Amino acid sequence: MKSLISKLVLMTVLLTGTLAFHSIQAYTLEQFTFDDPAQTEEFHNLIGELRCLVCQNESLAGSQAGVAQDLRKEIYRMMRDGKSRTEVIDFLVARYGDFVLYEPPLKPATYLLWFGPFILVGIGIVLLFRALQRKKAAPEQELTDAEQARLRQLLTKNGD
Amino acid sequence: MSTTSRALIPLGIFITLAALLFYGLQLDPRKVPSPLIDQPAPTFALQSLKDANQTLTQDILRGKISLVNVWASWCPSCRQEHAELMQIARENDIQVIGFNWKDTRPQALQMLEQFGDPYAIILFDPDNQAGINWGIYGAPETFIVDAQGVIRHKRIGPIDRAVWQNEMLPIIEQYRNK
Numbered sequence: 465m466k467s468l469i470s471k472l473v474l475m476t477v478l479l480t481g482t483l484a485f486h487s488i489q490a491y492t493l494e495q496f497t498f499d500d501p502a503q504t505e506e507f508h509n510l511i512g513e514l515r516c517l518v519c520q521n522e523s524l525a526g527s528q529a530g531v532a533q534d535l536r537k538e539i540y541r542m543m544r545d546g547k548s549r550t551e552v553i554d555f556l557v558a559r560y561g562d563f564v565l566y567e568p569p570l571k572p573a574t575y576l577l578w579f580g581p582f583i584l585v586g587i588g589i590v591l592l593f594r595a596l597q598r599k600k601a602a603p604e605q606e607l608t609d610a611e612q613a614r615l616r617q618l619l620t621k622n623g624d
Numbered sequence: 625m626s627t628t629s630r631a632l633i634p635l636g637i638f639i640t641l642a643a644l645l646f647y648g649l650q651l652d653p654r655k656v657p658s659p660l661i662d663q664p665a666p667t668f669a670l671q672s673l674k675d676a677n678q679t680l681t682q683d684i685l686r687g688k689i690s691l692v693n694v695w696a697s698w699c700p701s702c703r704q705e706h707a708e709l710m711q712i713a714r715e716n717d718i719q720v721i722g723f724n725w726k727d728t729r730p731q732a733l734q735m736l737e738q739f740g741d742p743y744a745i746i747l748f749d750p751d752n753q754a755g756i757n758w759g760i761y762g763a764p765e766t767f768i769v770d771a772q773g774v775i776r777h778k779r780i781g782p783i784d785r786a787v788w789q790n791e792m793l794p795i796i797e798q799y800r801n802k
Contacts, residue, residue, distance in 0.1 A: 517656060517761035530726060531761050534752040559666075559759040561659045 491533045496540045514564050658778040668754035673724050673746035685773040690719040692767040696727040697735040699763040705782035706739045713742040722746035770799040
């Protein structure tokens with residue numbers, strides 16, 4: 465019991481510690497403004513399309529990770545220097561890999577990823593058609609003499 | 625094809641899929657492969673952690689096989705691997721270079737004082753200036769750089785005895801005499 469309480473106390477201390485740490489570090493996007501509003505919008509769009517490597521379910525726009533802030537600053541600097549969108553993306557891919565892109569590029573290593581679903585649908589359609597044709601091709605089975613007799617018997621019985 | 629073996633097809637598909645997904649569970653999505661493998665190490669000009677007046681460049685990576693270890697005093701996993709790094713530096717004929725990342729000088733020096741200093745040279749990159757070019761996104765990360773200054777391997781996460789012996793040492797031996 466005693467150890468449970470001390471654990472709880474420790475956890476609370478640690479949690480508040482982390483929260484405090486994060487609130488100090490909180491970043492906003494307001495510091496990144498360009499003279500041209502269109503460029504500000506382009507900046508926001510671009511960082512929204514790039515993935516943060518630390519918090520992998522977040523984009524660079526949404527992440528509070530320190531590395532994400534460093535990358536935002538770097539992208540901001542590059543765009544202020546007049547670098548194009550493609551140049552910024554190439555810069556990041558050369559350093560962090562395709563992983564920063566939400567949409568993986570089309571290349572031999574990703575062919576299966578891009579075309580796999582279509583191949584599976586194709587196989588499904590082929591199988592479906594074959595199954596349908598087999599069903600159509602199969603002739604209706606004639607009843608045997610014994611079955612005919614049984615059928616007649618049932619019908620007369622019901623006719624009473 | 626008999627009915628029994630036909631009925632087994634879905635089971636077969638299920639088992640294959642389950643095995644594939646189970647394998648997927650073992651993979652760590654946090655370990656992103658680096659595009660810098662087999663590329664010359666990115667250039668840099670950073671202060672030495674111990675001497676602010678000394679500027680270090682990529683030239684330090686030439687002539688000897690190096691282990692470039694990204695660390696920071698705020699990083700618990702770096703502390704975890706610290707003893708292993710001390711032993712690696714003692715037992716091997718390689719240059720262990722520290723890449724102090726997003727840290728402050730006093731805190732970094734204090735950690736070395738407390739736990740020992742395995743590094744021959746320490747780069748100081750407090751604001752992730754060179755770190756971006758190296759594609760660093762967390763600490764610890766450790767690069768193996770050969771004597772020509774080409775990156776040969778990147779380890780993401782702490783190094784322990786098993787990682788050192790099974791993953792890193794074979795690569796170092798492979799490039800040692802080239």
